[in-house]
Amino acid sequence: MSFLDRIRGPQDLRDLDGRELERLAEEIRGTLIHAVSRTGGHLGPNLGVVELTIALHRVFDSPNDPIVFDVGHQAYVHKMLTGRTGDLPTLRQRGGMAGYPSRAESPHDWVENSHASAGLSWAEGMAKGFRLRGEDRTVVAVVGDGALTGGMAWEAMNNISADPDLPLIIVANDNGRSYTPTVGGIAQALGAVRTDRRYEDVLDLVRRSISGTPWIGRTAYEWLHGMKAGLKDVLAPQGLFADLDMKYVGPIDGHDIGAVEQALQQAKGFGGPVIVHVRTQKGRGFKAAEDHVEDQFHSIGQIDAVTGAPLSSKTTQSWTSVFADAMLDLGRRRADVVAVTAAMLYPTGLHRFADEFPERTFDVGIAEQHAVTSAAGLASAGLHPVVAIYSTFLNRAFDQLLMDVALHRQGVTFVLDRAGITGPDGPSHHGMWDTSIAGLVPGLSLWAPRDAVRLTGALEAAAEIADAPTMIRFPRGGVPEELPAVEQHEGMDVLVRGADARVLVVAYGPMCRVATEVASRLTDQGIGTTVIDPVRALPVNRALITEAARHDLVISIEDGGEVGGLGSRLAQELRRAGVTVPLREFGIPQQFHDHASRDELLEDCGLNPQEIARYAVEAISSSDSDPVAPLR
Ligand SMILES: Cc1ncc(C[n+]2csc(CCOP(=O)(O)OP(=O)(O)O)c2C)c(N)n1
Ligand SMILES: CC(=O)[C@@H](O)[C@H](O)COP(=O)(O)O
Numbered sequence: 001m002s003f004l005d006r007i008r009g010p011q012d013l014r015d016l017d018g019r020e021l022e023r024l025a026e027e028i029r030g031t032l033i034h035a036v037s038r039t040g041g042h043l044g045p046n047l048g049v050v051e052l053t054i055a056l057h058r059v060f061d062s063p064n065d066p067i068v069f070d071v072g073h074q075a076y077v078h079k080m081l082t083g084r085t086g087d088l089p090t091l092r093q094r095g096g097m098a099g100y101p102s103r104a105e106s107p108h109d110w111v112e113n114s115h116a117s118a119g120l121s122w123a124e125g126m127a128k129g130f131r132l133r134g135e136d137r138t139v140v141a142v143v144g145d146g147a148l149t150g151g152m153a154w155e156a157m158n159n160i161s162a163d164p165d166l167p168l169i170i171v172a173n174d175n176g177r178s179y180t181p182t183v184g185g186i187a188q189a190l191g192a193v194r195t196d197r198r199y200e201d202v203l204d205l206v207r208r209s210i211s212g213t214p215w216i217g218r219t220a221y222e223w224l225h226g227m228k229a230g231l232k233d234v235l236a237p238q239g240l241f242a243d244l245d246m247k248y249v250g251p252i253d254g255h256d257i258g259a260v261e262q263a264l265q266q267a268k269g270f271g272g273p274v275i276v277h278v279r280t281q282k283g284r285g286f287k288a289a290e291d292h293v294e295d296q297f298h299s300i301g302q303i304d305a306v307t308g309a310p311l312s313s314k315t316t317q318s319w320t321s322v323f324a325d326a327m328l329d330l331g332r333r334r335a336d337v338v339a340v341t342a343a344m345l346y347p348t349g350l351h352r353f354a355d356e357f358p359e360r361t362f363d364v365g366i367a368e369q370h371a372v373t374s375a376a377g378l379a380s381a382g383l384h385p386v387v388a389i390y391s392t393f394l395n396r397a398f399d400q401l402l403m404d405v406a407l408h409r410q411g412v413t414f415v416l417d418r419a420g421i422t423g424p425d426g427p428s429h430h431g432m433w434d435t436s437i438a439g440l441v442p443g444l445s446l447w448a449p450r451d452a453v454r455l456t457g458a459l460e461a462a463a464e465i466a467d468a469p470t471m472i473r474f475p476r477g478g479v480p481e482e483l484p485a486v487e488q489h490e491g492m493d494v495l496v497r498g499a500d501a502r503v504l505v506v507a508y509g510p511m512c513r514v515a516t517e518v519a520s521r522l523t524d525q526g527i528g529t530t531v532i533d534p535v536r537a538l539p540v541n542r543a544l545i546t547e548a549a550r551h552d553l554v555i556s557i558e559d560g561g562e563v564g565g566l567g568s569r570l571a572q573e574l575r576r577a578g579v580t581v582p583l584r585e586f587g588i589p590q591q592f593h594d595h596a597s598r599d600e601l602l603e604d605c606g607l608n609p610q611e612i613a614r615y616a617v618e619a620i621s622s623s624d625s626d627p628v629a630p631l632r
C-alpha cells in the first residue's frame with residue numbers, strides 16, 4: 001500500500017518519519033500530475049505546495065485550527081490530505097470535486113471564494129471570532145505573493161499588525177509568480193528577503209572557519225545560537241513586514257518539510273500574529289511546468305502527463321485571441337491606446353500587445369480596483385486605456401468604475417473576458433453580474449458581440465468614445481462562426497425578419513445563435529418571428545422600443561444575470577415608453593451556479609432553443625382564441 005493510500009486524514013501524517021514524508025510528497029506529486037493532466041486544472045500552483053501543505057497538516061490541527069487558502073486554487077493537496085484523493089478524477093466536473101475549497105465537501109474547507117487577496121480578511125475575522133468566544137484555535141492563512149499585491153490583503157494586514165495577541169499565522173507562499181512573475185514593489189521586497197543572504201553567509205563563514213576545532217566550534221556555536229535572534233535582526237534583511245512590527249520567520253525553503261515544520265512550530269509558539277515566509281517553486285517536480293515561461297502551468301487543459309504538451313487541440317479560435325488580434329491592430333493605428341491588466345497578461349490576450357508596445361502596457365498586479373482608477377488617471381492624461389479583465393473580477397471594482405471613470409466621464413474601455421457562464425471554476429468565476437453592474441452606470445455603453453466580426457467592430461466603436469466608460473463582454477472558449485445580419489436597422493442587426501411577425505426575440509452575444517434557432521422553431525409552428533441583435537446593448541436603442549411595440553410578445557436572451565441584466569433594462573425602457581407588449585427575459589438565474597461544463601450549465605439555465613420556443617408557443621397560444629399546437 002502506498003503512503004498516500006494510508007492517508008485518510010491529517011492524523012495519519014503524524015506517524016510518518018522524514019523519509020516516509022518525502023516518499024509521500026513524491027506520491028502526491030505523481031498523483032497530481034497523473035490526475036490533473038487528464039482533468040485540467042491548477043497543476044502548477046499545487047505542485048508548488050506539496051511539502052508546505054504536508055507540514056501545515058502535521059503542525060496544526062485542522063479543522064479545529066482552520067487553514068484558509070487565498071484564492072484556493074492551490075488546495076488540491078489539502079484535499080488529498082483530508083481524504084479526497086479518490087475524488088481527483090472528478091475535478092471541476094458536474095457533481096465532482098470542486099477546484100477550490102468547498103464546505104459541502106469537507107469541514108476542513110473554509111473559504112470558497114476564488115477571488116484573490118480575501119484570505120487574510122477571512123482569517124483575521126475568524127481569529128478574532130474564536131478569541132472572543134474563548135476558543136483555543138489558531139487560524140492559518142496561506143497567501144501567495146500574487147495575492148499580496150491585492151489591496152484587500154493590506155487592509156487586513158493593517159488590522160492584524162495592530163493586534164499583538166491575535167491567534168493568526170500567515171504563510172506567505174512566495175513562488176515569485178502570479179501567472180507571470182509577480183509585479184510591483186511588494187514582490188520586489190519579498191524578493192529582496194528571498195535573495196539577500198547576508199545573514200546566512202556570515203553564519204556559513206563562521207561555521208566553516210571553526211569546523212576544524214571542536215571546542216572553539218562548540219563555544220562559538222553556542223554564542224552564535226544565543227546571538228541568533230539579535231544577529232538575524234542585524235544582518236537579516238529588514239523584510240517587508242519588520243516595519244509593521246510583525247513577527248517574521250523566514251525565508252524558509254518551502255520544499256523542505258522539516259524546515260517548514262520547524263518554522264511553523266516556532267511561529268505557533270509566539271502566540272500572536274506571525275508571518276512565515278516560505279519560498280516555493282510553482283510547477284515543482286514537473287519539468288514541463290517548471291520550464292513553462294508563460295505561467296508554469298498555472299491553469300491547464302488536458303496535457304500529456306510526460307511532455308506537458310496540450311492534448312485538447314483547440315480547433316476554433318478563442319474569443320480571447322480575436323480580441324488579442326483586434327487590440328494589436330488598434331494599437332498600431334492609435335498611439336493613445338494603452339492596455340491595463342491585473343496580473344493576467346496572457347489569460348486576457350494582452351501579451352501580444354505588450355510584446356509590441358511594452359511602454360503602453362501596464363500590469364498592476366492582482367489589483368483590479370487600482371487598475372480601474374489608474375485607468376481613469378490614464379484617460380485624464382489624454383490616453384485611451386483598455387482594461388482587459390475577467391468579468392467576475394470587475395465586481396470588486398464597481399465603485400471605481402462608477403465614481404472614478406463614469407462620474408469623471410473618462411473614456412476607458414473595459415474588455416470583459418469570461419463573461420457569462422464560465423463552467424469549471426464554479427460560482428465565484430461565472431461572469432454573471434457585469435451586465436447588471438453596467439446597467440447602473442450612467443453614460444456607459446456596452447457591446448455583447450455575437451461573433452468575431454462584431455467583437456472587432458465593438459472595440460473600434462468603443463475606442464472612439466472619449467467621455468464615458470465602454471464595456472465589451474464575451475464568454476470563455478471558442479468564438480462561433482460568423483452570424484451575418486439580413487438587414488441593418490438604426491444601428492441594430494436584424495438576424496431574422498419574420499413575415500407578419502408576432503414575436504420579437506432580442507438576443508445578446510452568443511445567445512444570438514440560440515435566438516435564430518428559436519425563430520426557426522416558431523416559424524415551423526406558423527408563428528412569424530423577428531430576431532434582433534441590438535449590437536450596442538446599452539444604452540437601450542430607441543428603435544428597439546419601436547420594433548417591440550409592433551409585436552405581440554418580446555423575448556430577450558442573454559448569457560448574463562437575468563436580474564437587472566440587459567433584458568431588465570429593455571423592460572424598464574419599454575415601460576417608460578408606455579409600450580405594454582409582454583416581455584420575458586431569459587438569462588442566468590439569480591443563484592450561485594456550481595462547477596460543470598459551460599454547455600451543461602447553459603442547459604440548466606434554460607438557455608436553449610427548445611425551452612425558449614416552447615415558452616413562446618404557450619405564451620402566444622394563451623393570448624389567442626385558436627391556440628397554436630404546443631411544441632413537442
Ligand atoms: C481578484 C482576482 N483577480 C484575478 C484572479 C485570477 N488569478 C487566480 S490565481 C492568480 C495568481 C495568484 O498568484 P499567487 O497568489 O501568487 O498564487 P500562486 O498561483 O502563485 O500559488 C490570479 C491572478 C483571481 N483569482 N482573483
Ligand atoms: C484561479 C483563477 O482565478 C484563474 O486561474 C482561473 O481559474 C482561470 O480561469 P480560465 O481557465 O478560464 O482562464
Ligand SMILES: [Mg+2]
Nearest residue numbers: 144145146177
Ligand atoms: Mg505566486
